[in-house]
Amino acid sequence: QKEVEQDPGPLSVPEGAIVSLNCTYSNSAFQYFMWYRQYSRKGPELLMYTYSSGNKEDGRFTAQVDKSSKYISLFIRDSQPSDSATYLCAMEKDSSYKLIFGSGTRLLVRP
Amino acid sequence: GAGVSQTPSNKVTEKGKYVELRCDPISGHTALYWYRQSLGQGPEFLIYFQGTGAADDSGLPNDRFFAVRPEGSVSTLKIQRTERGDSAVYLCASSPKAGTGISFGELFFGEGSRLTVL
Numbered sequence: 001q002k003e004v005e006q007d008p009g010p011l012s013v014p015e016g017a018i019v020s021l022n023c024t025y026s027n028s029a030f031q032y033f034m035w036y037r038q039y040s041r042k043g044p045e046l047l048m049y050t051y052s053s054g055n056k057e058d059g060r061f062t063a064q065v066d067k068s069s070k071y072i073s074l075f076i077r078d079s080q081p082s083d084s085a086t087y088l089c090a091m092e093k094d095s096s097y098k099l100i101f102g103s104g105t106r107l108l109v110r111p
Numbered sequence: 112g113a114g115v116s117q118t119p120s121n122k123v124t125e126k127g128k129y130v131e132l133r134c135d136p137i138s139g140h141t142a143l144y145w146y147r148q149s150l151g152q153g154p155e156f157l158i159y160f161q162g163t164g165a166a167d168d169s170g171l172p173n174d175r176f177f178a179v180r181p182e183g184s185v186s187t188l189k190i191q192r193t194e195r196g197d198s199a200v201y202l203c204a205s206s207p208k209a210g211t212g213i214s215f216g217e218l219f220f221g222e223g224s225r226l227t228v229l
Contacts, residue, residue, distance in 0.1 A: 044220050045220065098167070098170070099154070104151075104152075
């Protein structure tokens with residue numbers, strides 16, 4: 001079993017929809033939770049990160065962490081075609097520099 | 112340049128050949144990482160440099176893989192006797208500080224070197 005599980009999709013939504021992306025994990029030592037966006041043939045770029053549990057909002061993006069359920073989510077409001085990409089969750093333990101990535105969810109926002 | 116630069120962007124080689132992949136990090140970034148991303152998967156950690164030294168090479172799959180960063184800036188990932196299973200995108204990332212946790216600095220990824228072993 002992988003430490004981080006993520007549904008590969010693809011997830012296809014119409015423009016303007018609210019998108020929910022999720023990851024589950026098994027290692028309770030994870031303390032930092034990140035979401036990366038990766039366009040085709042590009043490197044991942046950091047969208048947001050959260051330390052421990054809670055919510056964080058940045059514009060149209062909201063990240064949620066529920067450590068009791070070992071479940072993290074990324075919500076995208078008013079989705080745009082430019083949001084079409086693969087979204088990778090990533091996690092990190094305290095005192096570590098290694099990111100453990102999920103396999104990514106491919107999102108397609110239809111105009 | 113403004114970002115992490117990786118060369119070559121694409122490399123096709125034959126099984127058994129030697130390959131070098133180069134990473135030029137953002138100027139002034141102390142920490143440098145190599146990750147490998149296979150098709151349909153997330154990146155997997157290979158090696159981490161603080162300055163010139165490899166602080167952690169536990170992700171290198173076997174002794175055919177080796178990486179150097181002799182002057183604390185440019186890094187080269189070297190793969191000997193390539194195998195078809197080595198085909199993947201090799202990503203390099205750098206961050207401003209050496210340390211632990213993303214609070215020490217965001218990782219900036221390059222676009223990767225796509226390696227195909229025939």
